Amino acid sequence: MGKKILVLPGDGIGPEIVTEARKVLDVVNARFELGLEISEALVGGAAIDATGVPLPDETLAACKQADAILLGAVGGPKWDTNPDFAIRPEKGLLGIRSQLQLFGNLRPAILYPQLAHASTLKPEIVSGLDILIVRELTGGIYFGQPRGVREKEGGIREGFNTYVYDENEIRRIGRVAFEAARARNKRLCSVDKANVLEVTVLWREIMEELKSEYPDVELSHMYVDNAAMQLVRAPKQFDVVVTGNMFGDILSDAAAMLTGSIGMLPSASLDENGKGMYEPCHGSAPDIAGQGKANPLATILSVAMMLRYSLNAGEAADQIEAAVSKVLDQNLRTPDIMSEGMRAVSTTEMGDAVVAAL
Amino acid sequence: MGKKILVLPGDGIGPEIVTEARKVLDVVNARFELGLEISEALVGGAAIDATGVPLPDETLAACKQADAILLGAVGGPKWDTNPDFAIRPEKGLLGIRSQLQLFGNLRPAILYPQLAHASTLKPEIVSGLDILIVRELTGGIYFGQPRGVREKEGGIREGFNTYVYDENEIRRIGRVAFEAARARNKRLCSVDKANVLEVTVLWREIMEELKSEYPDVELSHMYVDNAAMQLVRAPKQFDVVVTGNMFGDILSDAAAMLTGSIGMLPSASLDENGKGMYEPCHGSAPDIAGQGKANPLATILSVAMMLRYSLNAGEAADQIEAAVSKVLDQNLRTPDIMSEGMRAVSTTEMGDAVVAAL
Numbered sequence A, B: 001m002g003k004k005i006l007v008l009p010g011d012g013i014g015p016e017i018v019t020e021a022r023k024v025l026d027v028v029n030a031r032f033e034l035g036l037e038i039s040e041a042l043v044g045g046a047a048i049d050a051t052g053v054p055l056p057d058e059t060l061a062a063c064k065q066a067d068a069i070l071l072g073a074v075g076g077p078k079w080d081t082n083p084d085f086a087i088r089p090e091k092g093l094l095g096i097r098s099q100l101q102l103f104g105n106l107r108p109a110i111l112y113p114q115l116a117h118a119s120t121l122k123p124e125i126v127s128g129l130d131i132l133i134v135r136e137l138t139g140g141i142y143f144g145q146p147r148g149v150r151e152k153e154g155g156i157r158e159g160f161n162t163y164v165y166d167e168n169e170i171r172r173i174g175r176v177a178f179e180a181a182r183a184r185n186k187r188l189c190s191v192d193k194a195n196v197l198e199v200t201v202l203w204r205e206i207m208e209e210l211k212s213e214y215p216d217v218e219l220s221h222m223y224v225d226n227a228a229m230q231l232v233r234a235p236k237q238f239d240v241v242v243t244g245n246m247f248g249d250i251l252s253d254a255a256a257m258l259t260g261s262i263g264m265l266p267s268a269s270l271d272e273n274g275k276g277m278y279e280p281c282h283g284s285a286p287d288i289a290g291q292g293k294a295n296p297l298a299t300i301l302s303v304a305m306m307l308r309y310s311l312n313a314g315e316a317a318d319q320i321e322a323a324v325s326k327v328l329d330q331n332l333r334t335p336d337i338m339s340e341g342m343r344a345v346s347t348t349e350m351g352d353a354v355v356a357a358l
């Protein structure tokens, strides 16, 4: 059958971490006879340098043909000062999300027991933490029109963006979240700002409507400011959280940081049919690029998510996750998760250790 | 000369905490011969119950005539289900902010050494924490037009809001923040999402422009998702943070919760001339209303901010803050900040203790 996997290394530490993830993918591809065809393409700053745009037509076409995409990371100071907003690495990422309608973004925040000390929160607050943020990824204020900077009377400049969701967009991400809650601990918290923003009044209404389809899931609502507080105060109260694109960006990063080890956290961005793009939660970390300091585990765990959600290879995913847990038990640590008494390893050594553990 | 103070008790625990704060205000009014004339008015749910609207004309007029306003808190489940969005307690609060152009919201997040254990974060991460969030309060997506819920083709409903700032709005809140940084540790971090939202590209540009007026202040920029992470990872890296209305709502609540004792945190909302509304950072806590469990210290500290910023009575403010510190040293604690070995007191006992310490 030959499923197609497109790999997009991107910028900064992207190429290094993707190299390790590919090693792991190669092992399970052979072992489980998955027959995956793996190819690579340019995106982000790397694509700007080579072609002038962050998402070349060729890359977009390859994304559309692929059954799943593995992304490293995009962005870096080199391209941040580009005055043309369309020629920024981030636009490559946003373009793929939007063009492929990868609206369902799953961001687990899991605390690995071996890394419990890495959290800045007290152990009793975060031990055993396992929450899932479901973020809408192709709508909301990220993509709303109209947008831009215009001149008012008197030549005063005014910047504006539009936060917009229609009921269908809300319903489809709601269903993803209810399904995820059903497969977990059956509690879903929808986050909005319905006391101020009309768009989120509709959001809350549609989430309420969906409740009847999922009588086994307990739905609650929370204002976004309170959600930010509750993540700090008592994060284990959450099971699945669903929210829009902008609030999801903020809350998922806060949730990830609760674990103290975002170098460990993968993510999935899925379309209506389960096709998806998989990437680590962390960024391109240009400051440590090329030094062998990057932690490849989030990308390797993204491969596991890819196998589970897009390639129907749950057993291979389980093996990868077990291998990652094993290397942590072997006390191997990249610099970001290093602590006393552990053994410091490089990006490559960590990737090789996972392969060995497999 | 007779400066006018308007007190708005509001809903939930509002009346209780405001009663204690008035005792404290009465003491300093007499001691420093401030000649303050204190009156009360209705706002929020209390106003809806009495008059049908959250901000009666009479209250708005009294707000305009006052030199400073002390607010308890507004809101509660009783009014949350009102289908008419305009008849919600929050609209009273938003109406005062907007009508009086109280655009400069100062939200300090300070960890009291006596309450260090109350934080969910490790002591080394938060001990000595003292950051100031400066939030724009009368613009952005909270007030942007157009807004609402409309029908698209096919009868599909769509909710929408507008995130908008003009350069003058950005400049005036920027100046408030630069001035605040100048009076503190001279570091200002402006938070935006300039890699995605055009309105915040303009925000960043104007902040950069202001730099030349404040060469003694070090300006940095941070994306909002990263700011949420950094508040959890290493909050002491911040001195003053400036951001828009929505991001400020989220980040100031997260920052407040880092201290573990938001029952202690006051806030000020100032206009161009230093006239202001003062209120605790916490909400109306309807679940504990009327039980003597509420912590009045945030409201009492809001009185101190009022004396300092709107009434030019810094010495009175200093005395109130010292009295609050003293009651903590006396081990008196309301339930929200209670811990082993401390003495549990009620709302009234706490207020009386501050008066005694004065």
Ligand SMILES: CC(C)[C@H](C(=O)O)[C@@H](O)C(=O)O
Pocket (backbone or CB within 6 Å): A075, A090, A093, A094, A249, B195, B196, B225
């Ligand atoms: C790089 C940026 C555009 C992106 C976003 O804001 O969505 C990132 O922060 C993320 O969360 O994936």
Ligand SMILES: CC(C)[C@H](C(=O)O)[C@@H](O)C(=O)O
Pocket (backbone or CB within 6 Å): A195, A196, A225, B075, B090, B093, B094, B249
């Ligand atoms: C009550 C609500 C409208 C308000 C806001 O969002 O501004 C509150 O959360 C605050 O931060 O003062």
